[in-house]
Amino acid sequence: MKTFSYIDINKDTFYTHLPMEDKKILIIGAGISGLSLAVNLKKMDIPYRIIEKQSKWNIKGLAMTIQGEGLNAASSMGILDEIKLKGTKRNLAKIYNNKGKILKQFTPNSSDNSFIVQRDTLHEALRSKISNIEMGLSAAGISKLGNRLNVIFSDGSSDSFNLVVGADGINSTTRNYINSSNINPSKDSSVVHSGSVLWGITLNKKYSEIIEVWDKNRMCAFYPVQNKTVVSFFMKTPELFTSSRDERARHIKKYFSTISHPFVQEVLDNIPKDIFFDHVRYTRPDKWNMDKITLIGDACHSLSPLSGLGANLAMADAEGLAQIIYTYGNNANFTDKLVKYNIKRKKEADFAFNLSKQRTSRGMMIFPWTIFRNIKIKNSAKI
Ligand SMILES: Cc1cc2nc3c(=O)[nH]c(=O)nc-3n(C[C@H](O)[C@H](O)[C@H](O)COP(=O)(O)OP(=O)(O)OC[C@H]3O[C@@H](n4cnc5c(N)ncnc54)[C@H](O)[C@@H]3O)c2cc1C
CATH class of the missing domain: 3.30.70 (Alpha-Beta Plaits)
Incomplete structure (x- = not known):
């Protein structure tokens, strides 16, 4: 199993040594990516707020395959046992044509530990690890305030943060702060309808x-x-x-x-x-961050559900970002590290993106x- 790690955490540069106020992070969206980031930050003792625009949970979506880097991320967040308990191990799969004839049959190899779970199972497992989700709240405006970001919330309150993370899914509005001048649907850099x-x-x-x-x-x-x-x-x-x-x-x-x-x-x-x-729909913005506003999950790379990869990318994005914050969060060159991380991560997401497009068109x-x-x-x- 591939070990997911962007950096070696140097224990001497603990982000946790910093004064409280400098470290606060806002996570916009409590979906798979936002919850995963919150779980990772909590583990690292890094203060954060997480807001969710829905006032109560209405988890839509069907089955999700947890595989590859998603398994590693789930394991380090302590939710893999729950996934195993409530999911089904990926087993024999058959592909038929429309006449009922088998085109291909395959059995996963013995090292394949992928599990299929329903979205609400994954969501609940993540939610069980944290308790501070602020429901029915969204960000109405983000502006620079010295070295920090000032956020005005939908209830009229405001707060300042060291970093704002848009984990607000395929219809992300945080993305507009980063890509407003770059969005060009014909160039596949914003939300593109797949026709499906x-x-x-x-x-x-x-x-x-x-x-x-x-x-x-x-x-x-x-x-x-x-x-x-x-x-x-x-x-x-x-x-x-x-x-x-x-x-x-x-x-x-x-x-x-x-x-x-x-x-x-x-x-x-x-x-x-x-x-x-x-x-x-597919999302593929060119830029994932602008200064200290950054994106994770479907906000920066949504794929066809048939790829079975979106939630896995989302969990691993969160883990990688948490590691960058942990190590470089208070360094003067934090933004450079963030840009480098995003460039590296985008290449991996692009690979999954192309795979998902191929897989979807191949079946149809x-x-x-x-x-x-x-x-x-x-x-x-x-x-
Ligand atoms: C039917 C279906 C099947 C799928 N199957 C798989 C699979 O097998 N394997 C796999 O890996 N992936 C699968 N996916 C993809 C996977 O669900 C997504 O990639 C994953 O949910 C992305 O997580 P996210 O946190 O980025 O976005 P989401 O899970 O969409 O979460 C975004 C959250 O942000 C909230 N939000 C939005 N705007 C705001 C705002 N302004 N303020 C505050 N909160 C906000 C939303 O309400 C939501 O809770 C599937 C998707 C679908 C639809």
Whole structure:
């Protein structure tokens, strides 16, 4: 397993030696990345505030695979046992075509410790480690105040910070303080619509394997999670972006009627109207920080959910940033260190970003490209 570490923590330069006031950090957003940063900072005894714009939790999303650097980050935050307890170890996976024929079957190798969990499980595990989330609060304005940042909150109060971290997800507004002049949708540097939508449901029934069914412009995936199964329907259907809740269930049946796999048809016969729905978008801003305002998680790199990587990147971003803060937080060259860290981390995120795009388009290719795809996946050891 890869060890995730950007720096060696030098115990003599403990950030914790600094006076309280100099170290305070604001985390905007209590999603996977913001909570992970809070857990790491708490472990390091670094004071922070974490704000969440929702006044109560409404955790949306389906299954998430915790893998690679995400496993390491989860382990160091002390939530891996909970993930193992409430998740399912990634096991046999099968890919079918729309005729119900197996294109590829693979078993993870013995060193693969990936687990599939529901988003709320991961969220709750992180939340259980901290207790100071300020709900129903967002940042209304951020301005420079000498060496520090002054933040005015949505309730009219204000406070000053050494660092502000935008962990506010795909629709980040913190990002605007950093990239306002750089955003150019045609250059893929802001939020870009992928042309795809995602629907999902959770079944109170467990299928024993991971299943993906690939068809032209659409695919369907089954992920066993504990004693349930999460089913995701993923498709390129721009004309459906505006459809109402009721229409979605109807459209989904129509779109997937071309697939003859029995599991898919069984689910289609029982589609609930309140099915989870999301547009699939990508974010890839050029810059991740401006002075002492910085981004982590989907705010700086959201990917296709089919990559199974977003939450893992988010947790590892937080761990890396916490290490930089811990070691260099009060140094005069802190901002340079932050820029260097972000450049390094962006390269890793770009790799995941490209993988996620490839993986998504591969599953939904149209004829005749499917012929080449099928030959390629047959010859590959792993999907
Ligand atoms: C259906 C689905 C399946 C997925 N599957 C996987 C998977 O298998 N594996 C994987 O690794 N990733 C997966 N992902 C991606 C993963 O969920 C995201 O990458 C991850 O949640 C990003 O975390 P984040 O903290 O950056 O953003 P979020 O989790 O979106 O959190 C952002 C938080 O900020 C809050 N917020 C927003 N604006 C403000 C504001 N102005 N002030 C205060 N708070 C604010 C929001 O309310 C939210 O709580 C999936 C995503 C979806 C939708």
